[in-house]
Amino acid sequence: MAPTAPATTERGVRRRLPAARRRAQLLDSAAELLVEGGPEAVTMEGVAARAGVSKALGYRYFDNADGLLLAVADREMVEVAARVSTAISSATTFEDALRTSLGAWFDVLSERGTTIVVIMTSPTLAGPLGDRRRELRNAVGRYYGVRAAEAFGLTPHLADMATTILLAGLEGVIDCWLDRRIPRRELVDAYTTMCMAAFQALADEPPVIGEPNPSRAD
Secondary structure, eight states, X not given: OOOOOOOBOTTSOBXXXXXXXXXXXXXXXXXXXXXXXXXXXXXXXXXXXHHTXXXXXXXXXXXXXXXXXXXXXXXXXXHHHHHHHHHHTTOOSHHHHHHHHHHHHHHHHHHHHHHHHHHHHOTTOOHXXXXXXXXXXXXXXXXXXXXXXHHHTOOHHHHHHHHHHHXXXXXXXXXXXXXXXXXXXXXXXXXXXXXXXXXXXXXXXXXXXXXXXXXXXX
16 A cells, blocks of 8 residues: 555645545555554554654544554454445355355455454554454354354354354464465365364264363363
8 A cells, every 4th residue: 555645736735635534544544554564653653754744633533543543443344344244145054154254354355455464463462452353353253153053053152162263263364365375265165164064063062061071181
């Protein structure tokens, strides 16, 4: 994403942007810094410099860098949620929902993915942004946990636990796609197959929740 230049007139004098466009400009600049240097690189001073505006102007739109980062995360996640929601609206089975939602997720990553990847996988996310990432993961886990419970006859507790574990595997999917260049179709097939097999195995032989397994020698 190229840096956003300040708006100017023909005489080279900066003109005032509408509030919505100025806010979007600041978010774009923050997203660039986030991708380049991680969350710690996003400061009010740095964002203002990247956007070509004064630091004081940045504070007219955001209280601090944490608020700016939250706004970036929310903007990206709203786009992901909208795409996934549209994709799964016509899904008739749990497997269809998994495949179509993962396909929609890849579409968004292809278009604007570096920012989302950092938000999802950065080990240094803390504070409000880290809390927001956990909230998002929990919300996704609850949604698919309910659907898995219905599809496989699992208890809500077991479905929620399994879904949380399986969602953690999405970081591996990102790694395989970005770093190892494995085709997305192959990854969608592999991840969906693994999820379906895991849920079916739990349905066939539920674990004894809260008690040790006597067959294991821990």
